[in-house]
Amino acid sequence: VESTTQTAKDATKGKGVASSSSQPSSEDAHAAASLSWSSFDPLEFIERGVTMVGDMTRFTNTSTEDLRKKALEYEVKGTLLNYLLTNRQEQEVLEAKRKVKTVDDNLADIEKRYSETKAKLEDDIQKLKKEQEGEAEKLKKEYEEKLAKIKESYAASETKLKENAAAQDEKISKLSKERDEAVFSAGTLGEEKARLENDVTELQLYAASQYDEGFSFAVEQIKLLFPDLDAKRLGEADAMNQIIDGKLVPYAPPQ
Template sequence: MKTVSDEEWMSYLAKSKAKKLQPDNPTHPDDLLILGGTEGSKRKRRGDRARPSQSHSTSVIQTEDVQMGEFVDGGVTVQTAVPPPAVVGVGSSVWGSSFDPAASSVVCPSGQRNSGSEFEDEVDHLKKAHQEELAEVRGAHACEIAGLRKKHAAEKTSLRTKAAIRETEVTNLDVLHNNLIVSLTQAGKDVWELVEDVDELEETNVAFKQSMADKYVDGFWSSIEQVKVLFPELDPDMLAQVDVMKRIKDGKHI
């Protein structure tokens, strides 16, 4: 916030005091700088210069290096050797006879403080609005992120459950596969054993049949010998026709 320096403020006070000593030489109100508004007067912005009217011709009083003491025709001598920066004077026609210069030391800073306070209030309002907007955006994003995290966690849990089920199914299939392989292997062994048993049975059967044939032949010839002993009168040629390979059919020995 811009403030009035002490030197500048003292120059304003000296100018006001000089104008009090010269009431018959007023300056035009449009050329005056109003530092603080008094009752019934309008406030002008510093740096604005009003257009002088044709009915009033005024002179600007130089406020820097004013020397008080010598009076000329009721006026104040003014040193103009080195022209200082021109400052618009304040006439009694604007402030009136009731103007108190000391009051401006309160009015001017107060106006500036009010302006600064309004600016600070606006800045605070903008900050507050920005913070509220930022908090709202953060809240929205936080809710969205929380929802996405919850959804992700649910999907992750579901996928893990499905993966566990699939893993169990794969394990069961592996066990079944291994059991089937073992069963097939055992069945193959059993088949080979059965084949060997069948071969053995066939060999045994053949041997049994051969044994029965051998016994039949031995019994047949034993019977012939017994007949020869029991019946010696039988014709040997007739007995020679008897053979183990022949049989009797329809009463004939064939």
């Protein structure tokens, strides 16, 4: 800072020397005379104290020392411009850092929100998973209970069907036995019937023979008792005749 101040003062002195030969305006002279570090304005200094105005030939009679001082003025101008450039760059760097910090803060906030959202989502997923597992366990339990009831009902039905089947088998066996006995009895009864029918036929023939013999014996007795009877008329008598309306007619079975 002291070097810059000294350079600015030297440049101001050189400007005063050059101004005597180049005849600067009274406003520039007043600015150079009133220059101090506390009130030093670089832009005003560049515009008013350092900038050369006019034809270059006016420096023909200027001494080397004055020209050297004038050159120092331009060096001060370059230094000030470098200072302004550096200051601007520092401000831009600070602004960039501020923006980077803002981005970092926003990124940190986003990461924080992401972490919170992720944690909340994981909690919700765990809760939902537990609820789903509980619901699945409940449905599984209900299904197992229903399945157990169905199995129990099926077992009872199966037992009942087996009992019914056993009863039906027993009944079928009994009916088969009764059928066999009935068939056997039918065969026996058929034989007995045939035998009885044969006996009836024989008895009928025997009865008819006995009846015919008895009738013939009665006719012979009548002939002996009543020899005067007409033998031809008496011969019309037959055990198979029947008397209808006082007449002998052949026997006819009832319709």
